[in-house]
Amino acid sequence: MKHLLSTADLDRAGAVHVLDTAAEMAATQAREIKKLPTLRGRTVVNLFFEDSTRTRISFETAAKRLSADVINFSAKGSSVSKGESLKDTALTLQAMGADGIVVRHHASGAPHLLATAGWVDASVVNAGDGTHQHPTQALLDAFTIRRHLAGRGAAGAGASLDARSGVGLDLTGLHVAVVGDVLHSRVARSNVQLLTTLGARVTLVAPPTLVPVGVEAWPCAVSYDLDATLADSPDAVMMLRVQRERMSAAGGGFFPSPLEYSRLFGLDARRLATLADHAIVMHPGPMNRGLEISAEAADSVRSVIVEQVANGVAVRMAVLYLTLATKES
Amino acid sequence: MTAPHPETSVLVIGAQVLGGEPRDVLVLDGTITEVAAAGSLTGPDGVRTVDAKGLVLLPGLVDLHTHLREPGREDTETVLTGTRAAALGGFTAVHAMANTTPVADTAGVVEQVWRLGRDAGWVDVHPVGAVSVGLAGEQLAELGAMASSAAQVRVFSDDGKCVHDPVLMRRALEYVKAFDGVVAQHAQEPRLTEGAQMHEGVVSAEIGLRGWPAVAEEAIIARDILLAEHVGSRLHVCHLSTAGSVELVRWAKARGLRVTAEVTPHHLMLTDERARGYDPLFKVNPPLRTEADVEAVRAGLEDGTIDIVATDHAPHAREDKDCEWDAAAFGMTGLETALSVVQATMVDTGRMTWADVARVMSTNPARIGRIDEGDLPQGRPIAVGEPGNLVLVDPTARSVVDPRQQGTTSDNSPFRGAELPGRVVATFLRGRATVLDGHAVAPAGSPAPQEVTR
Numbered sequence: 095m096k097h098l099l100s101t102a103d104l105d106r107a108g109a110v111h112v113l114d115t116a117a118e119m120a121a122t123q124a125r126e127i128k129k130l131p132t133l134r135g136r137t138v139v140n141l142f143f144e145d146s147t148r149t150r151i152s153f154e155t156a157a158k159r160l161s162a163d164v165i166n167f168s169a170k171g172s173s174v175s176k177g178e179s180l181k182d183t184a185l186t187l188q189a190m191g192a193d194g195i196v197v198r199h200h201a202s203g204a205p206h207l208l209a210t211a212g213w214v215d216a217s218v219v220n221a222g223d224g225t226h227q228h229p230t231q232a233l234l235d236a237f238t239i240r241r242h243l244a245g246r247g248a249a250g251a252g253a254s255l256d257a258r259s260g261v262g263l264d265l266t267g268l269h270v271a272v273v274g275d276v277l278h279s280r281v282a283r284s285n286v287q288l289l290t291t292l293g294a295r296v297t298l299v300a301p302p303t304l305v306p307v308g309v310e311a312w313p314c315a316v317s318y319d320l321d322a323t324l325a326d327s328p329d330a331v332m333m334l335r336v337q338r339e340r341m342s343a344a345g346g347g348f349f350p351s352p353l354e355y356s357r358l359f360g361l362d363a364r365r366l367a368t369l370a371d372h373a374i375v376m377h378p379g380p381m382n383r384g385l386e387i388s389a390e391a392a393d394s395v396r397s398v399i400v401e402q403v404a405n406g407v408a409v410r411m412a413v414l415y416l417t418l419a420t421k422e423s
Numbered sequence: 424m425t426a427p428h429p430e431t432s433v434l435v436i437g438a439q440v441l442g443g444e445p446r447d448v449l450v451l452d453g454t455i456t457e458v459a460a461a462g463s464l465t466g467p468d469g470v471r472t473v474d475a476k477g478l479v480l481l482p483g484l485v486d487l488h489t490h491l492r493e494p495g496r497e498d499t500e501t502v503l504t505g506t507r508a509a510a511l512g513g514f515t516a517v518h519a520m521a522n523t524t525p526v527a528d529t530a531g532v533v534e535q536v537w538r539l540g541r542d543a544g545w546v547d548v549h550p551v552g553a554v555s556v557g558l559a560g561e562q563l564a565e566l567g568a569m570a571s572s573a574a575q576v577r578v579f580s581d582d583g584k585c586v587h588d589p590v591l592m593r594r595a596l597e598y599v600k601a602f603d604g605v606v607a608q609h610a611q612e613p614r615l616t617e618g619a620q621m622h623e624g625v626v627s628a629e630i631g632l633r634g635w636p637a638v639a640e641e642a643i644i645a646r647d648i649l650l651a652e653h654v655g656s657r658l659h660v661c662h663l664s665t666a667g668s669v670e671l672v673r674w675a676k677a678r679g680l681r682v683t684a685e686v687t688p689h690h691l692m693l694t695d696e697r698a699r700g701y702d703p704l705f706k707v708n709p710p711l712r713t714e715a716d717v718e719a720v721r722a723g724l725e726d727g728t729i730d731i732v733a734t735d736h737a738p739h740a741r742e743d744k745d746c747e748w749d750a751a752a753f754g755m756t757g758l759e760t761a762l763s764v765v766q767a768t769m770v771d772t773g774r775m776t777w778a779d780v781a782r783v784m785s786t787n788p789a790r791i792g793r794i795d796e797g798d799l800p801q802g803r804p805i806a807v808g809e810p811g812n813l814v815l816v817d818p819t820a821r822s823v824v825d826p827r828q829q830g831t832t833s834d835n836s837p838f839r840g841a842e843l844p845g846r847v848v849a850t851f852l853r854g855r856a857t858v859l860d861g862h863a864v865a866p867a868g869s870p871a872p873q874e875v876t877r
Contacts (some may be wrong), residue, residue: 414470
């Protein structure tokens with residue numbers, strides 16, 4: 095795997111392999127000494143054109159646990175904000191000898207361009223591009239779902255698990271509901287592709303204004319009714335962040351008010367109580383408590399939201415390992 | 424009788440006129456003087472003879488929609504290089520769009536462009552005047568002054584921007600009636616297309632680029648048809664791109680309204696699937712649509728709903744295409760590939776004859792632009808007494824498009840690397856060869872184009 099640009103690049107075996115590798119990485123993270131020598135001497139650049147402290151520090155932690163040298167290149171306060179082109183930034187990183195570039199960009203397709211334009215030799219890992227893809231987020235979500243639910247006997251929420259739970263398995267037979275602003279969400283796009291590749295059934299739930307025209311070609315169901323979807327007993331419920339600016343008329347006015355949104359599409363205590371015993375509650379963060387998710391849901395025993403963060407490091411270690419350490423082979 | 428001037432005289436031997444039987448065509452001093460059976464004519468001494476066996480002879484092509492970029496963006500194209508590219512593409516006249524810097528919204532600017540075209544001498548340049556001051560969509564530009572200037576402007580357009588204010592559009596449609604002008608509308612409802620990057624549909628949903636919905640084009644076309652009917656004016660729809668737009672124009676024509684429409688070569692051939700690689704060469708406005716839309720515009724061109732093919736030749740600097748899709752400029756070059764694309768999509772598919780090609784690329788655009796009459800008429804039949812505006816095409820040739828080999832200064836062709844049929848062998852502007860054997864022939868006294876080092 096030279097680059098990771100989209101979850102569409104992964105077939106079922108490839109996706110399971112990434113998740114299994116992540117499980118190996120996660121197992122090492124239980125040790126007292128967490129650092130592995132795998133990427134010693136390699137340079138990973140975190141090239142962030144958009145603020146995302148969470149994703150950046152997750153990648154930074156992952157790269158450092160693999161002993162890579164990490165350079166953080168933020169568009170804020172760099173020449174980028176003065177209008178340097180993506181091409182010139184890429185050529186600069188190439189000249190400095192970057193082996194891997196983790197890129198977050200507001201424009202869909204920017205990582206694709208970086209990987210294919212011939213500007214750099216480095217491996218490119220997409221850390222979120224516009225409203226297109228965020229493949230490591232989907233991988234950590236799949237990892238988390240698999241760990242709790244794949245091949246589930248009596249396990250499920252709250253069951254005792256170790257890092258290798260679910261290894262070798264895909265997500266066949268599981269039902270995942272993804273709820274919220276699908277239109278603007280790279281997380282939703284990445285998850286629809288990855289989770290269905292892994293054999294899960296996905297239902298998107300959103301007000302019709304937040305579902306893209308053309309969604310009919312996606313391999314998933316679309317619902318405008320959260321209660322009906324919850325009655326269809328999803329194994330995992332993934333709540334998406336709703337950007338505050340989507341509410342105002344200037345941002346498009348996608349729904350009438352925050353109150354109406356949370357009444358219709360928020361995961362509150364009442365809805366939480368309707369979930370099956372084993373079902374888990376997920377959120378990519380950062381959360382708007384009280385809007386798309388209530389405190390009861392976010393802090394419940396079903397919530398795996400904090401675990402998602404931990405799994406993010408393991409998954410990103412796996413992705414950096416697979417794109418960088420196996421380069422020569 | 425004085426001897427014919429060799430510079431503006433030519434004998435074309437054995438050409439398939441409009442794709443028909445081989446004929447000889449003699450042009451003396453810029454005017455067609457004889458059309459006769461192949462092999463029957465001999466030219467006077469000193470007149471160039473062109474063996475056109477196997478070649479198709481068409482009237483010189485007329486483009487109603489070209490961006491020559493001068494004044495303002497001479498780094499991407501000048502009147503000189505753009506018109507040379509036009510000649511290489513088989514054109515003898517182009518309409519130069521108004522979105523230059525400064526905008527062509529005064530008699531002064533349109534006369535400047537007109538003079539630059541005349542001095543260059545490759546094709547006749549007919550400036551398009553802006554509808555509104557600065558293309559701002561607020562106040563009518565001095566349409567009358569541009570119409571009565573040396574440039575004799577008859578086509579008015581804010582192209583690149585839509586005249587979205589219905590009152591301003593109504594006034595423009597009414598006002599140009601005084602001099603038989605036409606408003607050429609870039610149909611794009613602005614609110615529905617804020618930040619729009621590509622056709623809104625299955626592909627945009629998947630690849631995460633902001634959608635440009637078909638309805639944003641169709642809503643404006645529907646409104647403008649009704650406005651044109653209400654005030655009894657001519658309306659021309661620029662670069663129509665959707666199946667729904669074709670239906671609307673068909674409806675307007677069925678009502679007997681004076682509504683004409685154009686389609687670009689790229690909308691005849693390419694679809695939104697091309698956006699999947701995020702290569703901004705395929706970023707254009709209106710955007711590439713779906714396979715169903717491509718079929719609809721081909722059918723519309725075939726049945727006459729769409730009157731003309733116009734290039735929307737839009738040269739851009741390399742840095743404006745060598746970047747992420749969102750940051751890239753909209754537009755594609757097209758003058759030198761237009762005829763080949765029309766051959767590939769309409770002639771070689773059996774949908775149109777070469778006579779139809781002459782109609783949609785010469786006769787009709789000249790008529791819409793009102794340059795089919797007057798001192799230097801264009802889009803005329805190949806007949807005795809008509810001007811010697813001619814293009815010879817080899818329909819059997821095939822070649823791979825290489826933008827670096829083209830006459831245009833810019834290299835943003837979406838057909839880069841594609842093999843296309845047809846080759847413009849020669850172009851004659853009133854008898855004078857501007858292209859011979861596929862190579863541009865600089866007019867006597869024409870300034871040499873400044874080659875841009877890239």
